Amino acid sequence: MKAGTLWRRAAVFLLGLALLTGARAACAADNTPIKIGVIAEESALLGKSIIDGAKLAVADINAKGGVNGHQLELVVYNDHSSAADAVRAYQRAVQEDHVSAVVSTFISEVYLALEPWAARLKMPTITAAAASNLITKQVHDDYDKFKYVFEGWLPAPILAQAVCDSSKDLFVDMLHMKSAAMMSEDADWTTPLDAAQTVCLPKAGLQVVDHIRFNPDTTDFTPIFNKIEGAHPDVIITGIAHVGVQPTVQWHDQHVPIPMGGNSGQATNPEFWKTTNGAADGIITQTGAVPGVALTSRTIPVADEFIKATGKFPAFTGFTAYDDVRSLAEAMQRAGSTDPDKIVAEMEKTKMEGTLGTLAFYGRDDTYTHAMKYGKDFVLGTFMQWQDGKQVCIWPRDKCPNPMKFPDFVKTPEQHAAN
Amino acid sequence: MLALQILVDGFAISALYGLGAVGFTLMFGVCGVLNLAHGGIMVIAALVGWWVAANYGVGPYGGALVGLLAGLAASFITYYAVIRPVQRSRAIPPVEEEIFILTSTLLWGIMLQVGLDYAFTDNPVTMQPLLPGVVRIAGIRVPQNEVLIAVLCWAVIGLLSLLVNRTRIGKQILAASINPRALTLLGFELSHVYLVVWTIYGVLAGLAGVLLASFLGASADNAGALTASAFTIVILGGLGSVPGSLIAAYIVGYAETLTAYLIAPTLRPIPALIILVIVIYIRPQGLLGRR
Numbered sequence: 001m002k003a004g005t006l007w008r009r010a011a012v013f014l015l016g017l018a019l020l021t022g023a024r025a026a027c028a029a030d031n032t033p034i035k036i037g038v039i040a041e042e043s044a045l046l047g048k049s050i051i052d053g054a055k056l057a058v059a060d061i062n063a064k065g066g067v068n069g070h071q072l073e074l075v076v077y078n079d080h081s082s083a084a085d086a087v088r089a090y091q092r093a094v095q096e097d098h099v100s101a102v103v104s105t106f107i108s109e110v111y112l113a114l115e116p117w118a119a120r121l122k123m124p125t126i127t128a129a130a131a132s133n134l135i136t137k138q139v140h141d142d143y144d145k146f147k148y149v150f151e152g153w154l155p156a157p158i159l160a161q162a163v164c165d166s167s168k169d170l171f172v173d174m175l176h177m178k179s180a181a182m183m184s185e186d187a188d189w190t191t192p193l194d195a196a197q198t199v200c201l202p203k204a205g206l207q208v209v210d211h212i213r214f215n216p217d218t219t220d221f222t223p224i225f226n227k228i229e230g231a232h233p234d235v236i237i238t239g240i241a242h243v244g245v246q247p248t249v250q251w252h253d254q255h256v257p258i259p260m261g262g263n264s265g266q267a268t269n270p271e272f273w274k275t276t277n278g279a280a281d282g283i284i285t286q287t288g289a290v291p292g293v294a295l296t297s298r299t300i301p302v303a304d305e306f307i308k309a310t311g312k313f314p315a316f317t318g319f320t321a322y323d324d325v326r327s328l329a330e331a332m333q334r335a336g337s338t339d340p341d342k343i344v345a346e347m348e349k350t351k352m353e354g355t356l357g358t359l360a361f362y363g364r365d366d367t368y369t370h371a372m373k374y375g376k377d378f379v380l381g382t383f384m385q386w387q388d389g390k391q392v393c394i395w396p397r398d399k400c401p402n403p404m405k406f407p408d409f410v411k412t413p414e415q416h417a418a419n
Numbered sequence: 420m421l422a423l424q425i426l427v428d429g430f431a432i433s434a435l436y437g438l439g440a441v442g443f444t445l446m447f448g449v450c451g452v453l454n455l456a457h458g459g460i461m462v463i464a465a466l467v468g469w470w471v472a473a474n475y476g477v478g479p480y481g482g483a484l485v486g487l488l489a490g491l492a493a494s495f496i497t498y499y500a501v502i503r504p505v506q507r508s509r510a511i512p513p514v515e516e517e518i519f520i521l522t523s524t525l526l527w528g529i530m531l532q533v534g535l536d537y538a539f540t541d542n543p544v545t546m547q548p549l550l551p552g553v554v555r556i557a558g559i560r561v562p563q564n565e566v567l568i569a570v571l572c573w574a575v576i577g578l579l580s581l582l583v584n585r586t587r588i589g590k591q592i593l594a595a596s597i598n599p600r601a602l603t604l605l606g607f608e609l610s611h612v613y614l615v616v617w618t619i620y621g622v623l624a625g626l627a628g629v630l631l632a633s634f635l636g637a638s639a640d641n642a643g644a645l646t647a648s649a650f651t652i653v654i655l656g657g658l659g660s661v662p663g664s665l666i667a668a669y670i671v672g673y674a675e676t677l678t679a680y681l682i683a684p685t686l687r688p689i690p691a692l693i694i695l696v697i698v699i700y701i702r703p704q705g706l707l708g709r710r
Contacts (some may be wrong), residue, residue, distance in 0.1 A: 043540040043639075186685065215685040217644075219635040222428050223679040226421075246636040249545040253562045255553045266542065274473055277547045 033073035034066075034338055036325060037093035039104040039114070040128075041081040045269040046106045046241070049314045050128045051076055053321030054103050056305055061325070067332045072325075075099055083113035090114050094121045100338040101125065101328045103152075106241070106265070106317050108132035108188040118148045122340045124328065124347065126150040128321040129265075132188040133157055133368065140369040147344050150361060151371040152324040153316075154381060156189050158374045160196030162286055163237060163262050164204040166383045166395040170284070170404065171261065172205035175412050177234035181210035181258075183224065183247075184239030193239050193263070201237065209233050216242035221250045233258060234413050238285075241265025245275050252279035255409035260284065261383070269315040273389050280386040282406040288316030288356045290384045290393035293400060295356055302355045313391075316356075323354035354379070424559050425673075425680050431565045433672025434572035435630055439645065440652040440664040441576060442623030448659030449596045449616045451517060455524040456497055457624060458645030459531030464490030464628030465637035466535060469544045479547040483629045486546070490625020491618065493531075498617040501527045528646060535639035543638035546629065568630050575626060576665065579619065583661075588615055596659065655695050657708025666706055670694060 038054045041047035058072045066072060075097050077089035086105060093099045094117075102118070105111050106129035115138060118125040125148055127135070133155045139146040154162065171177040180201055184190040194211065201208055210231035212224055224247075228236060236258050240247065244266025251260060261284035266272055268287040272280050291313050294300050302322055306314045331346035332338055348370075351360045357379035362368045372379055383395035385404055393400035406412065439461065446452050454460075468486020471477055477485065505511060505519045548564035555561070583589035594602045595612045603609050631637050631645075652671055656663030674690040698705065 041541075043536050043542075045540065045542050048540070213685070215687075218684055218687070219641075220428075220432065220679065220687075221684075223676070224684050226424060226680070243543075245543045245545060249636060253548055253551070253553075253564060255560060255562075275542060275544050277473070277545060279545070 031070075033071045034332065035073045035075050035097060035099040036328065037075050037077060037090075037097065037099035037102040037104075038321075039077045039079050039086050039089045039093070039102060040106065042076075042078045044081060044106075045266055045271060046129060046315050046317045047081070049269070049316075049318035050103065050106060050321040052306065052310050053128070053314060053318035054325050056302070056309060056318075057322045057325035057329075060305070061329050067329050068336055072329060079105060079110060081105070081107055081110060083110045086110045087113055087117060090117050090123075091121075094123050099123075100332070100340075101343065103128060103321055103324045103328070104130075106130060108135065111135060112188065115146065115149050119145045122148055124148050124150070124331075124340055124343045126152045126324045126328065128324055129153045129317045130189065131156045131159055131193070133192040134188065136362070136368040136371045140364075140367065143364050143369065147364075147370070148340060149370060150324075150347060151368070152320045152327075153372055154374050154379065155368045155371045156191075156193040157196040158368065158371070159263060159286060159381070160193050161200060162374070162381045162383075163197060164200035166286070167201065167206055167235075167237070167261070168204040169397055170383070170395055171235050171259075174404070175234075175259075175414065177413055178205065178207060179209045179233045180206040180235045180237050181212070181228045181231055181233035182208060182237050182239065182262075183212050183214070183228060185216045185242050186213045187216060187242060189241070190239040197237060197239075206235070206237075218243065219246055221247045222254065225251065225254060225256045229256065229258065236260045237262035238264050244272065248272075248276050248283055249279040252276070252281070252407070252409075257409055257411045259406055259410050259412065262286070265315075267386065268384075268391075270313045270391065273386060278389065281388065282386065282410055284383060284385045284394065284404070286381050287384050287391075288319045288381065290382055290391050290400070293382065293393045295382070295399070296353050296358075298353055298355045319355040323352075323356065323359050326354070327352060327359055356381070420558060421680065423557055425676055427556060427559065427561055428565075428680075429669075429673040429676035431569040431634075432676060433669040434569040435627065435634060436648065436652060436672050437665045437668035438572040438575060438623060438630070439627040440649045440656070440668055441579065441661055442620040442627070443649040444653045444656065444659055444661055444664040445579075445592075445623075446616060446620050447653070448661070449592055450502075450613050452502055452520055453517075453524070453658075454497065454620075455521065455646055455650075456501070456528035456531055457649050458642035458647075459528045459535070460490055460493045460497065460621070460624045461628035461631065461645050462535055462637050462639060462642045463493045463531065464625040465546070465632035466539045466544060466639070468629045469546045469632055469637075470539065472546060473544075479549050479633070482546055483549060483633070486629040486632070487622065487625040490628055491621035494617050494621025494624060497524070497527060498614070528642060532639050532642040535642070539639060541638050541640045543636040543641070544632065545636040546633040548633050564633060568634055571626075571630065575623070579623070579661075582619070588612075592616060651691060651695055653705075655691075655698055655705055657705030660705065660707040663705055663707030 040050040058074045062071050079086035101124040108130040111127045111130035264285040267285040327350050331343050334346045335342035360373045361370050384391045385394050387405045392402050443457050464486040467489035468482040471485040472482025501523050550563040550567045552563050553560050554563050591612050652667045656667030671691040675687045678690050679687045
């Protein structure tokens with residue numbers, strides 16, 4: 001064989017090999033899944049629901065063909081509710097695992113630690129439940145830098161407005177209450193919550209007669225209930241999520257005669273009845289969805305999927321995480337890309353039917369930039385009460401006309417008057 | 420009225436602190452083991468008791484009994500899997516044994532906490548009250564369970580006192596705490612005494628864990644704080660002194676309760692730590708410590 005022929009054949013072989021390798025690489029690129037990171041505490045009730053909700057959403061999206069022909073892949077990181085762990089997980093997710101978006105924690109302090117990293121690494125990131133208004137304030141104040149940050153739940157001042165709106169209907173109009181004591185854990189999300197409630201509760205007809213903030217490490221709530229009782233409020237408005245079981249059980253065991261309503265994050269979890277041995281009876285809390293109530297056409301089918309997959313109805317973070325993943329996936333689909341700026345631009349246009357209402361985000365010029373929109377046309381939230389082991393929806397009244405029920409030791413103003 | 424409320428609440432919480440700390444100090448006084456897995460063992464009792472009661476319908480007393488047995492089992496596992504291998508190791512010089520035991524129990528405590536966190540999540544749980552309902556004492560409303568807990572704690576501490584002072588094995592325990600070598604020379608098996616102490620410790624820690632779970636609730640995250648609380652009380656009372664620990668438990672319990680009622684619930688743990696620093700500065704051996 002001539003040397004020239006040999007070289008020609010070798011060149012053709014190498015060219016063919018290169019083309020084949022390139023083609024395989026291209027095929028591989030086509031099949032490359034789009035990764036979404038989930039950062040939450042696996043052993044916390046609210047954190048577990050975030051992970052479960054995200055998994056369910058990914059499974060549903062993949063079953064329908066994925067996003068732009070790509071399957072979604074979830075990468076889960078346990079942050080142990082620690083800001084340091086969450087930041088490490090975030091860096092790993094973006095820099096090593098090359099995720100295209102992140103759904104994260106229910107704890108405001110942790111999410112606030114991730115916020116500068118989302119800005120620095122230009123990574124679309126959404127929280128399933130963190131409610132501090134500082135999150136959206138940063139986005140509003142320095143949009144170009146922080147525009148990658150979204151809040152997939154209502155910010156604390158809006159949660160406060162929902163508490164006041166529901167209190168007007170439930171406590172003032174129905175139970176003829178006139179005064180309230182606020183009892184909140186000392187955390188980032190309760191500072192704006194309490195500030196807003198201090199203003200809006202009197203407008204709703206409830207004079208605030210006491211305001212107690214306590215360390216989330218508190219285990220003995222006896223002195224707190226004792227002080228509150230001394231102020232003689234008609235209702236205790238709670239702002240708790242880090243704690244839940246202990247104040248509820250001690251309220252029940254000590255027969256504190258004042259109803260508790262407001263926000264009690266852990267009480268949104270269906271396991272709460274079991275972990276409190278039924279002491280939750282009568283507790284009222286704001287939540288996302290309640291068993292059997294169709295806030296949208298998606299609420300009940302998604303809840304049923306949850307029950308099928310995990311054996312139980314999710315905490316509200318399960319619904320928000322499900323909607324968060326869907327909103328990110330739809331934004332990627334519309335953008336036809338995983339480019340962060342394009343995803344953010346499309347996320348801002350989000351208006352989709354979620355599990356809790358119509359999901360949309362406030363715009364650049366709104367006070368709560370990139371937070372979930374609140375209202376009857378968007379997400380209103382619901383209020384539920386634990387009654388005989390069941391979560392019963394009691395507000396908004398047009399969707400939930402169920403009566404409130406309290407344990408025997410609780411005395412409403414009408415019962416006080418009768419005695 | 421407020422003074423009475425403080426008196427009643429402080430008494431109950433102090434009794435529970437005392438019960439939790441007595442086993443801890445007895446263990447150090449007799450066996451020379453500063454068990455930093457103490458909180459983990461208490462939490463095992465609390466969580467297992469709650470889990471069995473919640474899932475198998477055995478009622479609060481059945482759950483409490485199972486929890487107590489779980490505490491006892493955890494105590495034996497700690498002794499046989501963690502302490503004895505260190506005590507029997509020829510590679511560890513006798514002068515370094517204490518520090519190895521301290522490190523081993525610290526690591527074991529972390530393992531227990533992480534394991535419990537995995538198995539039960541870190542959400543607090545509360546056992547059903549052994550005695551539901553409330554009783555009025557001089558006009559103040561007190562949960563009957565709180566009264567029962569205070570009575571039970573003191574009954575068990577009284578029984579422990581009887582066991583140590585009036586029984587043959589109790590006298591062996593006392594002798595082992597004073598001069599273990601002499602006890603060995605008299606023909607007594609020291610490992611047998613140690614096993615009895617670990618049994619007593621397991622019962623005390625298990626009971627304290629179960630009562631804590633029915634009073635304030637417990638979670639895997641509490642393990643470190645419970646160890647620190649027992650450690651504070653024992654250092655304040657004097658390492659190895661049971662009466663010292665009981666006095667310290669009441670000082671800490673009332674300091675916390677007074678602070679929570681009169682200043683702010685958030686500042687509850689602060690005064691006990693200030694007292695501890697002052698005592699260490701003025702009397703390093705603690706209130707009733709021998710050395």
